Amino acid sequence: MQTVLTQPHLRRMMAGSFLLFVVFVAVWQWAPGWFGIPHFIIPPASLVWDEFLRMLAKDKLIFHTGITAMQVAVGFLLGALLGIFAGFVLGMSPTTEFVLSPYILALQIAPKVAFAPLFIIWFGYTVYPKILVCILIVFFPVMINVLGAVRAIDPDIVRLARSFTANRFQVFWKIEFPAALPPLFAGLRIAATLAVIGVVVGELVGGNTGLGYLLTFGEGAGNTAMVFVAIILLTLIGIVLYAIVVLIENRVLHYLPARSRTAV
Amino acid sequence: MIAKPDTARLEFRQVTKRFANPRQGGVVVAVEDVTFSIADGEVVSLIGPSGCGKSTLLNMGSGLDPATEGQVFVDGELVTKPNRHVAFMLQKDLLLPWRTIRENVELGLEIQGTAAAQRRETALALLAKCRLSDFVEHYPHQLSGGMRQRAALARTLAVDPVVLLMDEPFSALDAQTKMVLQQDLGRTLADTRKTALFITHDLVEAIALSDRILVMSHRPGRIIEEIPVEIPGRDNPMTRRQDPKVGVYVKRLMDLLHVEQAAA
Known part of the structure; x- marks a missing residue:
């Protein structure tokens, strides 16, 4: 019925992923030297690690990472x-959809990050503009997927429920809501990867907190390693959020055949 | 209230159904002046060319669609909306992928507010009758098409309807599975003494399963003939379909439906 990955097979693939990581770090460490690339263009891995430790000690790195992570969450x-x-x-x-669709489409096409300066004008250098950009950017993939899912429900299933004398709420709770869950999670996965963008853009535009701030600070100081640290930590925040979504998805959608769920 | 006929469980009185259809000149008459009644415990098949309004009759019977003219009665009560006396079953099994087989069978009872323990008991008993005891906690995608349709039959029976409305329930199954399910249905209907209206395109299926066959005309659908099936053993369709008289009925139905002219 479904292809189950055997344990040794899975272990081999994981070993492959890890090996690739080791190779990547090694190339990062030594390749810039071989090709004579200066450290302010690509700082080798060890330098970035040193910078990371320095920032932990001197630049309140945990605080800034925490602020960004909170805004993303x-x-x-x-x-x-x-x-x-x-x-x-x-x-x-x-x-409602017909009436609102031109506006929804316009809002969807408008580059959400362009709202960041506007939100800063409105709310100042606080956490709110960053959270707002994030909300805006997360909203659309989720809404579109749920909307599409509700639309795609077989009307005969709804008729079946109604023939059992289901009321409107029962149709929603027993049919429409669970039917929309798989596309909802697909939307949440996309949104998880976008959420960090929204917050970072807000931080880049203004303020003196968060990894986006450290990013611009590093750039201004010509500290490439600092920029690298910020980028890596931003990526990690995104990965953690994505992993949480996938974890919840695997629990909620446990009924789906294993094949239709993906590793990434 | 209109006087309750002595034995009729399902009755159509001069039922006409028109649909607004701007493309085909305003109004389409789906069925016209249809009158028939089905007695307690009787199984009646409805046969006719594609698009003759068979499914429209079924929708009106289940209370999902109102009749334009005329009345439909179930158990002597005028049908105006979905009610507990009727349950329907379609070609599609309409099993909900996020529910186990047992939970799917319980759907109707759940909507009608039956207590969990009693739902479970009913579902397990019916699943045993439908030979699905080993698959109670499986999900629909883990079952074959025939098993899924048996689960759909169990779900239909779970609400203990007075009348079963079935719209080509077996037409998506392979020939052998189909005969097995016909046998299941024939036995179950006889055991439970249920009244059923059975829509099909399969002439032999109609003959093997029913007490009476109603033949409908092209659109606008009318009932043009009523044929009592005088072959014993309605509870055993497998033997019944081998009766030499089946050929005579098939010939009669083919003539009425102009099958040979269509092929010429």
Whole structure:
């Protein structure tokens, strides 16, 4: 029924991934020297590691990482909830969707990061502009996926439920909501990768907190290693968020055949 | 209230259904002036060319679609909305992928507010009858098409309807599986003394399973003939379909449906 990866096979693949990581770090460490690339262009791995330790000690790195992570988490959560809500409302009411669709489309096409300066004008150098950009950027993939899922539900399934005398709420709770979950999680995965972008852009534009701030600070100081540290930590925040989504997804969608779930 | 006929479980009185269809000149008459009644414990098949409005009749019977003219009665009560006396079953199994087989069978009872323990008991008993005891906690995707359709039959029976409405329930199955399921259905209907309206394209299926066959005309669908099937053993379709008289009925139905002219 479903192809189950054997343990040795899985272990071999994981070993392959790890080997690739070791090779990558080695190339990063020594290749710039071989090709005579200066450290301010590509600092070798060891230098970035040293910078990381220095920033931990001197630059409140944990604080800045924490601020960025908090903004990502809050923005992602609120954006996702709003997206889920809007997706269901629009999915269930074709009239509302028809009326709102040109505006939704316009908002979707507008580059969300361009709103960052505007939000800073409105809210100053606080956490709110960053969270708002994040909400905006997370909202769309979630909403679109939920909307599409509600639309795609076989009307005969709804008729079946209604023939069992289901009321509107029962149709939602027993049919529409669970049916929308797989696409919802696909949307959340995409949103998880975008959430960090939203926050970083906000931090780049203004303020003196967060990894985005350290990024611009490093750039101004000509400290390439610092920029590298910030980029790596931002990526890690994204990976953690993505992993959480996948973890929840695997628990919630456990009924799906293993093949239709993906490793990445 | 209109007087309750003595034995009719399902009754159509001069039912006409029209649909608005701007492309085909405004109005399409799906079925016209259809009158018939089905007695308690009787199984009646409805046969007719594609698009003759068979499924429309079924939707009106289940209370999902109102009749334009005329009335539908179930158990002497005028049908105006979905009600607990009727359950339907389609060609598609409509099993919910996120529910186990048992939970799928419980769907109707759950909607109707039956207590969990009682739901479970009913579901397990019916699944045993449908020979699915070993698959109670499986998910639909783990079952074959025939097993899924048996689960759908169990779900239909779980709400203990007075009348079963079935719209080509076996037409998506391979020939052998189909005969096995016909046998299951024939036995179950006889055991439970259920009344059923059975829509099919399969002439032999109609003959093997029913007490009576109603033949419908092209659109607008009317009932043009009523044929009682005078072959014993309705509870055993497997033997019944081998009866020499089946050929005579098939010939009669082919003539009525102009099957040979269509091929010429």
